[in-house]
Amino acid sequence: MIYTCTLNPSVDYVVHVDELRVGELNRAMKTLTFPGGKGINVSRVLKRLGVDSTALGFAGGFTGAFIENELRKEEIACDFVHVPGQTRINVKLKAGLETEINGQGPAIASEDAAQLTAKIEALSADDVLVLAGSVPPSLPADVYEQLAAETVKRQARLVIDTSGPALRSLLACRPFLVKPNHHELAELFGVSALTKEEVVIYGRRLTEMGICHVIVSMGGDGAFYFGKEAALFAEAPKGTVKNSVGAGDSMVAGFLAAYAGGKPIAEAFAYSVAAGSATAFSEDLCTKEEVETLVGRVRVVRL
Ligand SMILES: Nc1ncnc2c1ncn2[C@@H]1O[C@H](COP(=O)(O)OP(=O)(O)O)[C@@H](O)[C@H]1O
Numbered sequence: 001m002i003y004t005c006t007l008n009p010s011v012d013y014v015v016h017v018d019e020l021r022v023g024e025l026n027r028a029m030k031t032l033t034f035p036g037g038k039g040i041n042v043s044r045v046l047k048r049l050g051v052d053s054t055a056l057g058f059a060g061g062f063t064g065a066f067i068e069n070e071l072r073k074e075e076i077a078c079d080f081v082h083v084p085g086q087t088r089i090n091v092k093l094k095a096g097l098e099t100e101i102n103g104q105g106p107a108i109a110s111e112d113a114a115q116l117t118a119k120i121e122a123l124s125a126d127d128v129l130v131l132a133g134s135v136p137p138s139l140p141a142d143v144y145e146q147l148a149a150e151t152v153k154r155q156a157r158l159v160i161d162t163s164g165p166a167l168r169s170l171l172a173c174r175p176f177l178v179k180p181n182h183h184e185l186a187e188l189f190g191v192s193a194l195t196k197e198e199v200v201i202y203g204r205r206l207t208e209m210g211i212c213h214v215i216v217s218m219g220g221d222g223a224f225y226f227g228k229e230a231a232l233f234a235e236a237p238k239g240t241v242k243n244s245v246g247a248g249d250s251m252v253a254g255f256l257a258a259y260a261g262g263k264p265i266a267e268a269f270a271y272s273v274a275a276g277s278a279t280a281f282s283e284d285l286c287t288k289e290e291v292e293t294l295v296g297r298v299r300v301v302r303l
């Protein structure tokens, strides 16, 4: 079974305005509300691609209840630890450019954190755990390391989609898959903006550290894949971006779904890029039909 773990889920509140007038009253042209947070997005896209998963994490208040209801409507299993306080609301402002304001999230007590750890302790060697998104400030900074250590102890596979010190601390666990974007890759190695040549150098370095599959996404500029079998590049298909929130999470789900379906690496990578772009081109996350329409336009080249 695939488990996704979102320590800090969100209700993503997408607000479209014609033009943002700072310091004035703005009236929205359209608002949309989605269950969000990186692991939850991975679970939602996996379901759309025909793969079941269980969403783990913390949920609280009316916003937490909204997320659970939406996931149930989509027939996604969830096993959240219920916490006092409210799951955060992340504002995604669309005014030509995309501006995001992500909330902090509720404080998580140590007893609640222990309940989540107990769920991870029940994993077995057939399981995959996706650790994705930011760590709420109230949890110990090494919470991901602790959860990853439990996962490795049980020989389950780890998938990582996070950034900063949390990402750095997890590399020693030799994850099955990591998906930094090029900014996160640069931050990981303490360097500034990366050229494509530098992405290749640092991406390969991650595989040398024992990570099985590395995908480095670069928004509209496409993505690289690095692994034992191959190093690959794919341009992102061209299209009109409607909402790129969740594009990275969709890539993770796309790769896992194709890999679980036994597709060769190059095809799984193409499917992953198509899933990312299909999400960028839609208001909500991608559908299977959108991904399968787009995948024929993804050309993968071997480096
Ligand atoms: N403007 C865009 N045009 C086409 N595809 C895009 C665009 N933005 C994102 N994508 C797709 O989504 C993937 C992930 O996007 P990216 O922004 O790099 O991830 P993250 O959300 O993790 O930062 C890209 O590799 C690409 O396939």
Ligand SMILES: O=P(O)(O)OC[C@H]1O[C@](O)(COP(=O)(O)O)[C@@H](O)[C@@H]1O
Pocket (backbone or CB within 6 Å): 008, 010, 012, 035, 036, 037, 038, 039, 041, 090, 102, 132, 133, 134, 135, 244, 245, 246, 247, 248, 249, 250
């Ligand atoms: O945990 P973080 O880093 O604050 O990110 C949470 C946000 O990331 C998202 O999961 C989207 O992530 P991506 O655009 O990177 O795929 C949103 O749904 C959510 O609002």
